[in-house]
Amino acid sequence: MxxxxxxxxxxxxxxxxxxxxxxxxxxxxxxxxxxxxxxxxxxxxxxxxxxxxxxxxxxxxxxxxxxxxxxxxxxxxxxxxxxxxxxxxxxxxxxxxxxxxxxxxxxxxxxxxxxxxxxxxxxxxxxxxxxxxxxxxYGDHPGFVTAVADHTRQALERLGRDDARLVFTAHSIPLAMAETAGPAGGLYEAQLHRSAELVNRALGRTRPWDLVWQSRSGPPQVPWLEPDVCDHLRKIDAPAVVLVPLGFVSDHMEVVYDLDTEARQVADELGLPMERASTAGxxxxxxxxxxxxxxEPEPAPCALTCCPPPRRPGAPRA
Known part of the structure:
Protein backbone atom coordinates (compact mmCIF):
# COMPACT_ATOMS: atom_id res chain seq x y z
CA MET A 1 0.00 0.00 0.00
CA TYR A 138 -8.46 6.97 -13.01
CA GLY A 139 -10.87 7.50 -15.90
CA ASP A 140 -12.07 3.90 -15.58
CA HIS A 141 -12.34 3.90 -11.78
CA PRO A 142 -15.89 3.10 -10.59
CA GLY A 143 -15.90 6.26 -8.46
CA PHE A 144 -15.23 8.49 -11.46
CA VAL A 145 -17.68 6.58 -13.66
CA THR A 146 -20.41 6.76 -10.99
CA ALA A 147 -19.95 10.51 -10.53
CA VAL A 148 -20.12 11.23 -14.26
CA ALA A 149 -23.07 8.88 -14.75
CA ASP A 150 -25.04 10.47 -11.90
CA HIS A 151 -24.46 13.97 -13.25
CA THR A 152 -25.38 12.84 -16.76
CA ARG A 153 -28.59 11.29 -15.45
CA GLN A 154 -29.45 14.58 -13.77
CA ALA A 155 -28.87 16.45 -17.05
CA LEU A 156 -31.16 14.02 -18.87
CA GLU A 157 -33.81 14.62 -16.23
CA ARG A 158 -33.48 18.39 -16.58
CA LEU A 159 -33.86 18.04 -20.33
CA GLY A 160 -36.93 15.91 -19.79
CA ARG A 161 -36.35 13.46 -22.62
CA ASP A 162 -34.66 10.09 -22.65
CA ASP A 163 -34.06 10.14 -26.41
CA ALA A 164 -31.28 12.72 -26.11
CA ARG A 165 -27.94 11.75 -27.59
CA LEU A 166 -24.98 11.74 -25.22
CA VAL A 167 -22.05 13.69 -26.60
CA PHE A 168 -18.93 13.19 -24.50
CA THR A 169 -16.29 15.89 -24.82
CA ALA A 170 -12.60 16.07 -23.97
CA HIS A 171 -9.76 18.49 -24.61
CA SER A 172 -8.46 18.23 -28.15
CA ILE A 173 -4.73 17.71 -28.55
CA PRO A 174 -2.43 17.65 -31.60
CA LEU A 175 -2.57 14.36 -33.50
CA ALA A 176 1.18 13.97 -33.01
CA MET A 177 0.64 14.11 -29.25
CA ALA A 178 -2.31 11.71 -29.39
CA GLU A 179 -0.25 9.20 -31.38
CA THR A 180 2.46 9.12 -28.70
CA ALA A 181 0.18 8.99 -25.64
CA GLY A 182 1.00 5.91 -23.58
CA PRO A 183 3.62 3.21 -24.12
CA ALA A 184 2.22 2.14 -27.50
CA GLY A 185 0.50 5.40 -28.47
CA GLY A 186 -3.18 6.24 -28.80
CA LEU A 187 -3.89 5.73 -25.09
CA TYR A 188 -5.49 9.16 -24.53
CA GLU A 189 -8.27 8.44 -27.01
CA ALA A 190 -8.59 4.79 -25.95
CA GLN A 191 -9.02 5.69 -22.28
CA LEU A 192 -11.69 8.26 -23.08
CA HIS A 193 -13.60 5.82 -25.31
CA ARG A 194 -13.44 3.22 -22.54
CA SER A 195 -14.67 5.67 -19.91
CA ALA A 196 -17.53 6.88 -22.12
CA GLU A 197 -18.64 3.30 -22.69
CA LEU A 198 -18.55 2.63 -18.94
CA VAL A 199 -20.66 5.72 -18.22
CA ASN A 200 -23.17 4.76 -20.90
CA ARG A 201 -23.35 1.26 -19.44
CA ALA A 202 -23.80 2.62 -15.90
CA LEU A 203 -26.79 4.58 -17.16
CA GLY A 204 -28.30 1.42 -18.66
CA ARG A 205 -28.44 3.03 -22.09
CA THR A 206 -28.09 1.20 -25.39
CA ARG A 207 -28.38 4.23 -27.65
CA PRO A 208 -25.32 5.35 -29.64
CA TRP A 209 -23.11 8.04 -28.17
CA ASP A 210 -20.35 10.27 -29.51
CA LEU A 211 -16.91 11.35 -28.34
CA VAL A 212 -15.88 14.76 -29.66
CA TRP A 213 -13.29 17.39 -28.84
CA GLN A 214 -13.15 20.93 -27.56
CA SER A 215 -10.75 23.73 -26.61
CA ARG A 216 -8.47 23.38 -29.62
CA SER A 217 -5.68 25.94 -29.86
CA GLY A 218 -2.44 26.28 -31.77
CA PRO A 219 -1.57 26.98 -35.42
CA PRO A 220 -4.31 25.98 -37.90
CA GLN A 221 -1.82 24.03 -40.03
CA VAL A 222 -1.16 21.60 -37.15
CA PRO A 223 -3.75 18.74 -37.17
CA TRP A 224 -5.62 18.17 -33.90
CA LEU A 225 -8.20 15.62 -32.81
CA GLU A 226 -11.57 16.24 -34.45
CA PRO A 227 -14.49 16.83 -34.69
CA ASP A 228 -14.86 19.96 -32.61
CA VAL A 229 -17.97 19.93 -30.43
CA CYS A 230 -19.52 22.95 -32.14
CA ASP A 231 -18.95 21.49 -35.61
CA HIS A 232 -20.45 18.22 -34.38
CA LEU A 233 -23.58 19.94 -33.09
CA ARG A 234 -24.13 21.55 -36.49
CA LYS A 235 -24.12 18.14 -38.18
CA ILE A 236 -25.72 15.89 -35.57
CA ASP A 237 -28.95 14.04 -36.34
CA ALA A 238 -30.53 13.93 -32.90
CA PRO A 239 -33.68 15.37 -31.29
CA ALA A 240 -31.75 16.64 -28.25
CA VAL A 241 -28.24 16.50 -26.80
CA VAL A 242 -26.57 16.17 -23.42
CA LEU A 243 -22.97 17.34 -23.43
CA VAL A 244 -20.84 15.35 -20.99
CA PRO A 245 -17.43 16.97 -20.32
CA LEU A 246 -15.77 13.64 -19.65
CA GLY A 247 -12.23 14.91 -20.12
CA PHE A 248 -12.45 17.31 -17.17
CA VAL A 249 -12.86 16.68 -13.44
CA SER A 250 -14.13 20.17 -12.56
CA ASP A 251 -16.26 22.86 -14.17
CA HIS A 252 -13.36 25.19 -14.95
CA MET A 253 -13.03 27.84 -17.65
CA GLU A 254 -12.74 25.52 -20.63
CA VAL A 255 -16.04 23.95 -19.61
CA VAL A 256 -18.00 27.09 -18.80
CA TYR A 257 -16.73 29.00 -21.85
CA ASP A 258 -16.38 26.38 -24.59
CA LEU A 259 -19.51 24.43 -23.65
CA ASP A 260 -21.79 26.73 -21.64
CA THR A 261 -21.07 29.75 -23.86
CA GLU A 262 -19.90 28.72 -27.35
CA ALA A 263 -21.64 25.35 -27.69
CA ARG A 264 -24.78 26.73 -26.05
CA GLN A 265 -24.89 29.52 -28.61
CA VAL A 266 -24.64 27.01 -31.48
CA ALA A 267 -27.40 24.81 -30.00
CA ASP A 268 -29.66 27.83 -29.54
CA GLU A 269 -29.07 28.93 -33.13
CA LEU A 270 -30.00 25.45 -34.32
CA GLY A 271 -33.01 25.15 -32.03
CA LEU A 272 -31.40 22.01 -30.61
CA PRO A 273 -32.48 21.20 -27.04
CA MET A 274 -29.28 20.80 -25.01
CA GLU A 275 -28.16 20.29 -21.43
CA ARG A 276 -24.65 20.07 -20.06
CA ALA A 277 -23.78 17.51 -17.39
CA SER A 278 -21.67 18.59 -14.44
CA THR A 279 -18.16 17.25 -14.08
CA ALA A 280 -17.18 14.90 -11.25
CA GLY A 281 -16.47 17.82 -8.92
CA GLU A 296 -3.68 0.94 -3.98
CA PRO A 297 -0.15 -0.33 -4.55
CA GLU A 298 2.19 2.41 -5.68
CA PRO A 299 1.96 2.71 -9.49
CA ALA A 300 5.00 1.73 -11.51
CA PRO A 301 6.75 4.80 -12.93
CA CYS A 302 6.32 5.49 -16.62
CA ALA A 303 9.26 5.15 -18.99
CA LEU A 304 10.94 8.45 -19.78
CA THR A 305 10.05 7.92 -23.44
CA CYS A 306 6.32 7.73 -22.66
CA CYS A 307 4.16 10.69 -23.76
CA PRO A 308 6.99 12.91 -25.06
CA PRO A 309 6.51 16.69 -25.05
CA PRO A 310 5.14 18.36 -28.18
CA ARG A 311 7.66 19.67 -30.68
CA ARG A 312 5.65 22.68 -31.81
CA PRO A 313 4.76 25.74 -29.73
CA GLY A 314 1.12 25.89 -28.74
CA ALA A 315 -1.29 28.50 -27.45
CA PRO A 316 -3.46 28.76 -24.35
CA ARG A 317 -7.14 28.07 -24.33
CA ALA A 318 -9.52 29.49 -21.79
Missing part, protein backbone atom coordinates in the same frame (compact mmCIF):
# COMPACT_ATOMS: atom_id res chain seq x y z
CA UNK A 2 1.01 3.61 -0.36
CA UNK A 3 2.03 4.37 3.23
CA UNK A 4 1.56 8.12 2.72
CA UNK A 5 1.45 10.75 5.44
CA UNK A 6 -0.12 13.47 3.25
CA UNK A 7 -2.13 14.00 0.09
CA UNK A 8 -1.27 16.70 -2.46
CA UNK A 9 -3.88 17.89 -4.96
CA UNK A 10 -1.83 19.06 -7.93
CA UNK A 11 -3.71 21.16 -10.48
CA UNK A 12 -3.42 23.62 -13.34
CA UNK A 13 -4.39 26.81 -11.54
CA UNK A 14 -6.35 29.83 -12.68
CA UNK A 15 -6.71 33.57 -12.12
CA UNK A 16 -8.84 34.90 -9.27
CA UNK A 17 -9.32 38.45 -10.47
CA UNK A 18 -8.81 40.70 -13.51
CA UNK A 19 -5.26 41.65 -12.50
CA UNK A 20 -4.28 37.96 -12.41
CA UNK A 21 -5.38 37.08 -15.92
CA UNK A 22 -2.40 38.13 -18.06
CA UNK A 23 0.27 37.05 -15.53
CA UNK A 24 -1.46 33.67 -15.29
CA UNK A 25 -1.59 33.25 -19.08
CA UNK A 26 2.05 34.27 -19.36
CA UNK A 27 2.89 31.47 -16.92
CA UNK A 28 0.89 29.00 -19.01
CA UNK A 29 2.70 29.80 -22.25
CA UNK A 30 6.17 30.60 -20.94
CA UNK A 31 8.79 29.53 -23.49
CA UNK A 32 6.25 28.64 -26.17
CA UNK A 33 6.41 31.78 -28.33
CA UNK A 34 2.68 32.46 -28.27
CA UNK A 35 1.79 35.82 -29.88
CA UNK A 36 0.60 38.57 -27.57
CA UNK A 37 -2.57 38.93 -29.64
CA UNK A 38 -3.52 35.33 -28.82
CA UNK A 39 -2.98 35.96 -25.12
CA UNK A 40 -5.25 38.98 -25.26
CA UNK A 41 -7.94 36.96 -27.06
CA UNK A 42 -7.93 34.30 -24.35
CA UNK A 43 -7.75 36.95 -21.63
CA UNK A 44 -11.10 38.26 -22.85
CA UNK A 45 -12.67 34.88 -22.14
CA UNK A 46 -11.57 35.10 -18.51
CA UNK A 47 -12.49 38.76 -18.20
CA UNK A 48 -16.01 37.99 -19.41
CA UNK A 49 -16.32 35.99 -16.18
CA UNK A 50 -14.86 38.73 -14.02
CA UNK A 51 -11.31 37.45 -14.44
CA UNK A 52 -12.02 34.50 -12.16
CA UNK A 53 -11.54 30.88 -13.22
CA UNK A 54 -13.82 28.46 -11.36
CA UNK A 55 -11.01 25.89 -11.04
CA UNK A 56 -9.49 27.29 -7.85
CA UNK A 57 -12.74 27.23 -5.89
CA UNK A 58 -13.42 23.75 -7.27
CA UNK A 59 -10.07 22.63 -5.88
CA UNK A 60 -10.78 24.26 -2.51
CA UNK A 61 -14.07 22.40 -2.41
CA UNK A 62 -12.32 19.13 -3.25
CA UNK A 63 -9.72 19.67 -0.52
CA UNK A 64 -12.46 20.33 2.05
CA UNK A 65 -14.43 17.28 0.91
CA UNK A 66 -11.31 15.12 1.25
CA UNK A 67 -10.22 16.29 4.69
CA UNK A 68 -12.70 14.09 6.63
CA UNK A 69 -11.92 10.95 4.60
CA UNK A 70 -8.27 11.16 3.53
CA UNK A 71 -6.88 10.10 6.89
CA UNK A 72 -3.87 12.40 6.34
CA UNK A 73 -3.38 16.17 5.89
CA UNK A 74 -4.52 17.43 2.50
CA UNK A 75 -2.54 20.07 0.59
CA UNK A 76 -3.12 21.85 -2.71
CA UNK A 77 -0.73 23.36 -5.24
CA UNK A 78 -0.88 24.54 -8.87
CA UNK A 79 1.35 24.65 -11.91
CA UNK A 80 0.45 28.12 -13.14
CA UNK A 81 -1.01 30.21 -10.30
CA UNK A 82 -1.21 30.58 -6.56
CA UNK A 83 -0.91 28.49 -4.54
CA UNK A 84 2.08 27.35 -6.60
CA UNK A 85 3.14 23.74 -6.16
CA UNK A 86 6.67 24.69 -5.13
CA UNK A 87 5.37 26.87 -2.28
CA UNK A 88 3.05 24.11 -1.14
CA UNK A 89 5.86 21.54 -1.08
CA UNK A 90 8.00 23.88 1.03
CA UNK A 91 5.13 24.11 3.51
CA UNK A 92 4.79 20.33 3.48
CA UNK A 93 8.52 20.02 4.25
CA UNK A 94 8.18 22.46 7.13
CA UNK A 95 5.21 20.46 8.41
CA UNK A 96 7.36 17.32 8.48
CA UNK A 97 5.65 15.46 5.65
CA UNK A 98 7.83 12.59 4.49
CA UNK A 99 5.85 10.87 1.72
CA UNK A 100 2.80 12.22 -0.08
CA UNK A 101 0.36 10.81 -2.62
CA UNK A 102 -0.15 13.21 -5.52
CA UNK A 103 -3.60 13.41 -7.08
CA UNK A 104 -3.41 15.23 -10.42
CA UNK A 105 -6.66 16.81 -11.56
CA UNK A 106 -6.40 15.06 -14.92
CA UNK A 107 -7.43 11.45 -15.37
CA UNK A 108 -5.77 10.53 -18.65
CA UNK A 109 -2.58 9.54 -20.44
CA UNK A 110 -0.74 12.03 -22.62
CA UNK A 111 1.86 14.74 -22.32
CA UNK A 112 -0.32 17.58 -21.00
CA UNK A 113 -2.61 15.30 -19.03
CA UNK A 114 0.02 13.09 -17.39
CA UNK A 115 3.70 13.49 -18.30
CA UNK A 116 3.69 17.20 -17.53
CA UNK A 117 2.52 16.43 -13.99
CA UNK A 118 5.54 14.17 -13.56
CA UNK A 119 7.67 17.09 -14.73
CA UNK A 120 5.90 19.31 -12.18
CA UNK A 121 6.68 16.83 -9.42
CA UNK A 122 10.35 16.78 -10.38
CA UNK A 123 10.44 20.58 -10.55
CA UNK A 124 8.78 21.26 -7.19
CA UNK A 125 10.55 18.53 -5.20
CA UNK A 126 13.06 19.97 -2.72
CA UNK A 127 15.91 18.60 -0.64
CA UNK A 128 14.59 17.48 2.70
CA UNK A 129 11.04 17.64 1.39
CA UNK A 130 8.54 14.83 0.97
CA UNK A 131 8.76 12.08 -1.61
CA UNK A 132 5.95 12.78 -4.06
CA UNK A 133 4.19 9.79 -5.67
CA UNK A 134 1.74 10.46 -8.51
CA UNK A 135 -1.32 8.22 -8.42
CA UNK A 136 -2.53 6.37 -11.50
CA UNK A 137 -4.91 7.33 -14.28
CA UNK A 282 -17.05 16.78 -5.31
CA UNK A 283 -19.48 13.94 -5.97
CA UNK A 284 -19.16 11.58 -2.96
CA UNK A 285 -18.11 8.65 -5.18
CA UNK A 286 -15.35 10.76 -6.73
CA UNK A 287 -14.12 11.90 -3.33
CA UNK A 288 -14.07 8.29 -2.09
CA UNK A 289 -12.16 7.32 -5.23
CA UNK A 290 -9.27 9.61 -4.31
CA UNK A 291 -9.01 7.90 -0.93
CA UNK A 292 -9.18 4.47 -2.56
CA UNK A 293 -6.36 5.37 -4.96
CA UNK A 294 -4.18 6.10 -1.93
CA UNK A 295 -4.77 2.54 -0.71
Missing amino acids: GNYDALLILSFGGPEGPDDVLPFLENVVRGRGVPRARLMEVAEHYLSFGGVSPINQQNRDLVEALRPVAGVPVYWGNRNWRPFGEDTVLRMRDDGVRRAAVFATSAWAGYSSCRQYYEDIARISVEGGPELVKMRH VHPAFVRMVRELMD
Whole structure:
Protein backbone atom coordinates (compact mmCIF):
# COMPACT_ATOMS: atom_id res chain seq x y z
CA MET A 1 0.00 0.00 0.00
CA GLY A 2 1.01 3.61 -0.36
CA ASN A 3 2.03 4.37 3.23
CA TYR A 4 1.56 8.12 2.72
CA ASP A 5 1.45 10.75 5.44
CA ALA A 6 -0.12 13.47 3.25
CA LEU A 7 -2.13 14.00 0.09
CA LEU A 8 -1.27 16.70 -2.46
CA ILE A 9 -3.88 17.89 -4.96
CA LEU A 10 -1.83 19.06 -7.93
CA SER A 11 -3.71 21.16 -10.48
CA PHE A 12 -3.42 23.62 -13.34
CA GLY A 13 -4.39 26.81 -11.54
CA GLY A 14 -6.35 29.83 -12.68
CA PRO A 15 -6.71 33.57 -12.12
CA GLU A 16 -8.84 34.90 -9.27
CA GLY A 17 -9.32 38.45 -10.47
CA PRO A 18 -8.81 40.70 -13.51
CA ASP A 19 -5.26 41.65 -12.50
CA ASP A 20 -4.28 37.96 -12.41
CA VAL A 21 -5.38 37.08 -15.92
CA LEU A 22 -2.40 38.13 -18.06
CA PRO A 23 0.27 37.05 -15.53
CA PHE A 24 -1.46 33.67 -15.29
CA LEU A 25 -1.59 33.25 -19.08
CA GLU A 26 2.05 34.27 -19.36
CA ASN A 27 2.89 31.47 -16.92
CA VAL A 28 0.89 29.00 -19.01
CA VAL A 29 2.70 29.80 -22.25
CA ARG A 30 6.17 30.60 -20.94
CA GLY A 31 8.79 29.53 -23.49
CA ARG A 32 6.25 28.64 -26.17
CA GLY A 33 6.41 31.78 -28.33
CA VAL A 34 2.68 32.46 -28.27
CA PRO A 35 1.79 35.82 -29.88
CA ARG A 36 0.60 38.57 -27.57
CA ALA A 37 -2.57 38.93 -29.64
CA ARG A 38 -3.52 35.33 -28.82
CA LEU A 39 -2.98 35.96 -25.12
CA MET A 40 -5.25 38.98 -25.26
CA GLU A 41 -7.94 36.96 -27.06
CA VAL A 42 -7.93 34.30 -24.35
CA ALA A 43 -7.75 36.95 -21.63
CA GLU A 44 -11.10 38.26 -22.85
CA HIS A 45 -12.67 34.88 -22.14
CA TYR A 46 -11.57 35.10 -18.51
CA LEU A 47 -12.49 38.76 -18.20
CA SER A 48 -16.01 37.99 -19.41
CA PHE A 49 -16.32 35.99 -16.18
CA GLY A 50 -14.86 38.73 -14.02
CA GLY A 51 -11.31 37.45 -14.44
CA VAL A 52 -12.02 34.50 -12.16
CA SER A 53 -11.54 30.88 -13.22
CA PRO A 54 -13.82 28.46 -11.36
CA ILE A 55 -11.01 25.89 -11.04
CA ASN A 56 -9.49 27.29 -7.85
CA GLN A 57 -12.74 27.23 -5.89
CA GLN A 58 -13.42 23.75 -7.27
CA ASN A 59 -10.07 22.63 -5.88
CA ARG A 60 -10.78 24.26 -2.51
CA ASP A 61 -14.07 22.40 -2.41
CA LEU A 62 -12.32 19.13 -3.25
CA VAL A 63 -9.72 19.67 -0.52
CA GLU A 64 -12.46 20.33 2.05
CA ALA A 65 -14.43 17.28 0.91
CA LEU A 66 -11.31 15.12 1.25
CA ARG A 67 -10.22 16.29 4.69
CA PRO A 68 -12.70 14.09 6.63
CA VAL A 69 -11.92 10.95 4.60
CA ALA A 70 -8.27 11.16 3.53
CA GLY A 71 -6.88 10.10 6.89
CA VAL A 72 -3.87 12.40 6.34
CA PRO A 73 -3.38 16.17 5.89
CA VAL A 74 -4.52 17.43 2.50
CA TYR A 75 -2.54 20.07 0.59
CA TRP A 76 -3.12 21.85 -2.71
CA GLY A 77 -0.73 23.36 -5.24
CA ASN A 78 -0.88 24.54 -8.87
CA ARG A 79 1.35 24.65 -11.91
CA ASN A 80 0.45 28.12 -13.14
CA TRP A 81 -1.01 30.21 -10.30
CA ARG A 82 -1.21 30.58 -6.56
CA PRO A 83 -0.91 28.49 -4.54
CA PHE A 84 2.08 27.35 -6.60
CA GLY A 85 3.14 23.74 -6.16
CA GLU A 86 6.67 24.69 -5.13
CA ASP A 87 5.37 26.87 -2.28
CA THR A 88 3.05 24.11 -1.14
CA VAL A 89 5.86 21.54 -1.08
CA LEU A 90 8.00 23.88 1.03
CA ARG A 91 5.13 24.11 3.51
CA MET A 92 4.79 20.33 3.48
CA ARG A 93 8.52 20.02 4.25
CA ASP A 94 8.18 22.46 7.13
CA ASP A 95 5.21 20.46 8.41
CA GLY A 96 7.36 17.32 8.48
CA VAL A 97 5.65 15.46 5.65
CA ARG A 98 7.83 12.59 4.49
CA ARG A 99 5.85 10.87 1.72
CA ALA A 100 2.80 12.22 -0.08
CA ALA A 101 0.36 10.81 -2.62
CA VAL A 102 -0.15 13.21 -5.52
CA PHE A 103 -3.60 13.41 -7.08
CA ALA A 104 -3.41 15.23 -10.42
CA THR A 105 -6.66 16.81 -11.56
CA SER A 106 -6.40 15.06 -14.92
CA ALA A 107 -7.43 11.45 -15.37
CA TRP A 108 -5.77 10.53 -18.65
CA ALA A 109 -2.58 9.54 -20.44
CA GLY A 110 -0.74 12.03 -22.62
CA TYR A 111 1.86 14.74 -22.32
CA SER A 112 -0.32 17.58 -21.00
CA SER A 113 -2.61 15.30 -19.03
CA CYS A 114 0.02 13.09 -17.39
CA ARG A 115 3.70 13.49 -18.30
CA GLN A 116 3.69 17.20 -17.53
CA TYR A 117 2.52 16.43 -13.99
CA TYR A 118 5.54 14.17 -13.56
CA GLU A 119 7.67 17.09 -14.73
CA ASP A 120 5.90 19.31 -12.18
CA ILE A 121 6.68 16.83 -9.42
CA ALA A 122 10.35 16.78 -10.38
CA ARG A 123 10.44 20.58 -10.55
CA ILE A 124 8.78 21.26 -7.19
CA SER A 125 10.55 18.53 -5.20
CA VAL A 126 13.06 19.97 -2.72
CA GLU A 127 15.91 18.60 -0.64
CA GLY A 128 14.59 17.48 2.70
CA GLY A 129 11.04 17.64 1.39
CA PRO A 130 8.54 14.83 0.97
CA GLU A 131 8.76 12.08 -1.61
CA LEU A 132 5.95 12.78 -4.06
CA VAL A 133 4.19 9.79 -5.67
CA LYS A 134 1.74 10.46 -8.51
CA MET A 135 -1.32 8.22 -8.42
CA ARG A 136 -2.53 6.37 -11.50
CA HIS A 137 -4.91 7.33 -14.28
CA TYR A 138 -8.46 6.97 -13.01
CA GLY A 139 -10.87 7.50 -15.90
CA ASP A 140 -12.07 3.90 -15.58
CA HIS A 141 -12.34 3.90 -11.78
CA PRO A 142 -15.89 3.10 -10.59
CA GLY A 143 -15.90 6.26 -8.46
CA PHE A 144 -15.23 8.49 -11.46
CA VAL A 145 -17.68 6.58 -13.66
CA THR A 146 -20.41 6.76 -10.99
CA ALA A 147 -19.95 10.51 -10.53
CA VAL A 148 -20.12 11.23 -14.26
CA ALA A 149 -23.07 8.88 -14.75
CA ASP A 150 -25.04 10.47 -11.90
CA HIS A 151 -24.46 13.97 -13.25
CA THR A 152 -25.38 12.84 -16.76
CA ARG A 153 -28.59 11.29 -15.45
CA GLN A 154 -29.45 14.58 -13.77
CA ALA A 155 -28.87 16.45 -17.05
CA LEU A 156 -31.16 14.02 -18.87
CA GLU A 157 -33.81 14.62 -16.23
CA ARG A 158 -33.48 18.39 -16.58
CA LEU A 159 -33.86 18.04 -20.33
CA GLY A 160 -36.93 15.91 -19.79
CA ARG A 161 -36.35 13.46 -22.62
CA ASP A 162 -34.66 10.09 -22.65
CA ASP A 163 -34.06 10.14 -26.41
CA ALA A 164 -31.28 12.72 -26.11
CA ARG A 165 -27.94 11.75 -27.59
CA LEU A 166 -24.98 11.74 -25.22
CA VAL A 167 -22.05 13.69 -26.60
CA PHE A 168 -18.93 13.19 -24.50
CA THR A 169 -16.29 15.89 -24.82
CA ALA A 170 -12.60 16.07 -23.97
CA HIS A 171 -9.76 18.49 -24.61
CA SER A 172 -8.46 18.23 -28.15
CA ILE A 173 -4.73 17.71 -28.55
CA PRO A 174 -2.43 17.65 -31.60
CA LEU A 175 -2.57 14.36 -33.50
CA ALA A 176 1.18 13.97 -33.01
CA MET A 177 0.64 14.11 -29.25
CA ALA A 178 -2.31 11.71 -29.39
CA GLU A 179 -0.25 9.20 -31.38
CA THR A 180 2.46 9.12 -28.70
CA ALA A 181 0.18 8.99 -25.64
CA GLY A 182 1.00 5.91 -23.58
CA PRO A 183 3.62 3.21 -24.12
CA ALA A 184 2.22 2.14 -27.50
CA GLY A 185 0.50 5.40 -28.47
CA GLY A 186 -3.18 6.24 -28.80
CA LEU A 187 -3.89 5.73 -25.09
CA TYR A 188 -5.49 9.16 -24.53
CA GLU A 189 -8.27 8.44 -27.01
CA ALA A 190 -8.59 4.79 -25.95
CA GLN A 191 -9.02 5.69 -22.28
CA LEU A 192 -11.69 8.26 -23.08
CA HIS A 193 -13.60 5.82 -25.31
CA ARG A 194 -13.44 3.22 -22.54
CA SER A 195 -14.67 5.67 -19.91
CA ALA A 196 -17.53 6.88 -22.12
CA GLU A 197 -18.64 3.30 -22.69
CA LEU A 198 -18.55 2.63 -18.94
CA VAL A 199 -20.66 5.72 -18.22
CA ASN A 200 -23.17 4.76 -20.90
CA ARG A 201 -23.35 1.26 -19.44
CA ALA A 202 -23.80 2.62 -15.90
CA LEU A 203 -26.79 4.58 -17.16
CA GLY A 204 -28.30 1.42 -18.66
CA ARG A 205 -28.44 3.03 -22.09
CA THR A 206 -28.09 1.20 -25.39
CA ARG A 207 -28.38 4.23 -27.65
CA PRO A 208 -25.32 5.35 -29.64
CA TRP A 209 -23.11 8.04 -28.17
CA ASP A 210 -20.35 10.27 -29.51
CA LEU A 211 -16.91 11.35 -28.34
CA VAL A 212 -15.88 14.76 -29.66
CA TRP A 213 -13.29 17.39 -28.84
CA GLN A 214 -13.15 20.93 -27.56
CA SER A 215 -10.75 23.73 -26.61
CA ARG A 216 -8.47 23.38 -29.62
CA SER A 217 -5.68 25.94 -29.86
CA GLY A 218 -2.44 26.28 -31.77
CA PRO A 219 -1.57 26.98 -35.42
CA PRO A 220 -4.31 25.98 -37.90
CA GLN A 221 -1.82 24.03 -40.03
CA VAL A 222 -1.16 21.60 -37.15
CA PRO A 223 -3.75 18.74 -37.17
CA TRP A 224 -5.62 18.17 -33.90
CA LEU A 225 -8.20 15.62 -32.81
CA GLU A 226 -11.57 16.24 -34.45
CA PRO A 227 -14.49 16.83 -34.69
CA ASP A 228 -14.86 19.96 -32.61
CA VAL A 229 -17.97 19.93 -30.43
CA CYS A 230 -19.52 22.95 -32.14
CA ASP A 231 -18.95 21.49 -35.61
CA HIS A 232 -20.45 18.22 -34.38
CA LEU A 233 -23.58 19.94 -33.09
CA ARG A 234 -24.13 21.55 -36.49
CA LYS A 235 -24.12 18.14 -38.18
CA ILE A 236 -25.72 15.89 -35.57
CA ASP A 237 -28.95 14.04 -36.34
CA ALA A 238 -30.53 13.93 -32.90
CA PRO A 239 -33.68 15.37 -31.29
CA ALA A 240 -31.75 16.64 -28.25
CA VAL A 241 -28.24 16.50 -26.80
CA VAL A 242 -26.57 16.17 -23.42
CA LEU A 243 -22.97 17.34 -23.43
CA VAL A 244 -20.84 15.35 -20.99
CA PRO A 245 -17.43 16.97 -20.32
CA LEU A 246 -15.77 13.64 -19.65
CA GLY A 247 -12.23 14.91 -20.12
CA PHE A 248 -12.45 17.31 -17.17
CA VAL A 249 -12.86 16.68 -13.44
CA SER A 250 -14.13 20.17 -12.56
CA ASP A 251 -16.26 22.86 -14.17
CA HIS A 252 -13.36 25.19 -14.95
CA MET A 253 -13.03 27.84 -17.65
CA GLU A 254 -12.74 25.52 -20.63
CA VAL A 255 -16.04 23.95 -19.61
CA VAL A 256 -18.00 27.09 -18.80
CA TYR A 257 -16.73 29.00 -21.85
CA ASP A 258 -16.38 26.38 -24.59
CA LEU A 259 -19.51 24.43 -23.65
CA ASP A 260 -21.79 26.73 -21.64
CA THR A 261 -21.07 29.75 -23.86
CA GLU A 262 -19.90 28.72 -27.35
CA ALA A 263 -21.64 25.35 -27.69
CA ARG A 264 -24.78 26.73 -26.05
CA GLN A 265 -24.89 29.52 -28.61
CA VAL A 266 -24.64 27.01 -31.48
CA ALA A 267 -27.40 24.81 -30.00
CA ASP A 268 -29.66 27.83 -29.54
CA GLU A 269 -29.07 28.93 -33.13
CA LEU A 270 -30.00 25.45 -34.32
CA GLY A 271 -33.01 25.15 -32.03
CA LEU A 272 -31.40 22.01 -30.61
CA PRO A 273 -32.48 21.20 -27.04
CA MET A 274 -29.28 20.80 -25.01
CA GLU A 275 -28.16 20.29 -21.43
CA ARG A 276 -24.65 20.07 -20.06
CA ALA A 277 -23.78 17.51 -17.39
CA SER A 278 -21.67 18.59 -14.44
CA THR A 279 -18.16 17.25 -14.08
CA ALA A 280 -17.18 14.90 -11.25
CA GLY A 281 -16.47 17.82 -8.92
CA VAL A 282 -17.05 16.78 -5.31
CA HIS A 283 -19.48 13.94 -5.97
CA PRO A 284 -19.16 11.58 -2.96
CA ALA A 285 -18.11 8.65 -5.18
CA PHE A 286 -15.35 10.76 -6.73
CA VAL A 287 -14.12 11.90 -3.33
CA ARG A 288 -14.07 8.29 -2.09
CA MET A 289 -12.16 7.32 -5.23
CA VAL A 290 -9.27 9.61 -4.31
CA ARG A 291 -9.01 7.90 -0.93
CA GLU A 292 -9.18 4.47 -2.56
CA LEU A 293 -6.36 5.37 -4.96
CA MET A 294 -4.18 6.10 -1.93
CA ASP A 295 -4.77 2.54 -0.71
CA GLU A 296 -3.68 0.94 -3.98
CA PRO A 297 -0.15 -0.33 -4.55
CA GLU A 298 2.19 2.41 -5.68
CA PRO A 299 1.96 2.71 -9.49
CA ALA A 300 5.00 1.73 -11.51
CA PRO A 301 6.75 4.80 -12.93
CA CYS A 302 6.32 5.49 -16.62
CA ALA A 303 9.26 5.15 -18.99
CA LEU A 304 10.94 8.45 -19.78
CA THR A 305 10.05 7.92 -23.44
CA CYS A 306 6.32 7.73 -22.66
CA CYS A 307 4.16 10.69 -23.76
CA PRO A 308 6.99 12.91 -25.06
CA PRO A 309 6.51 16.69 -25.05
CA PRO A 310 5.14 18.36 -28.18
CA ARG A 311 7.66 19.67 -30.68
CA ARG A 312 5.65 22.68 -31.81
CA PRO A 313 4.76 25.74 -29.73
CA GLY A 314 1.12 25.89 -28.74
CA ALA A 315 -1.29 28.50 -27.45
CA PRO A 316 -3.46 28.76 -24.35
CA ARG A 317 -7.14 28.07 -24.33
CA ALA A 318 -9.52 29.49 -21.79
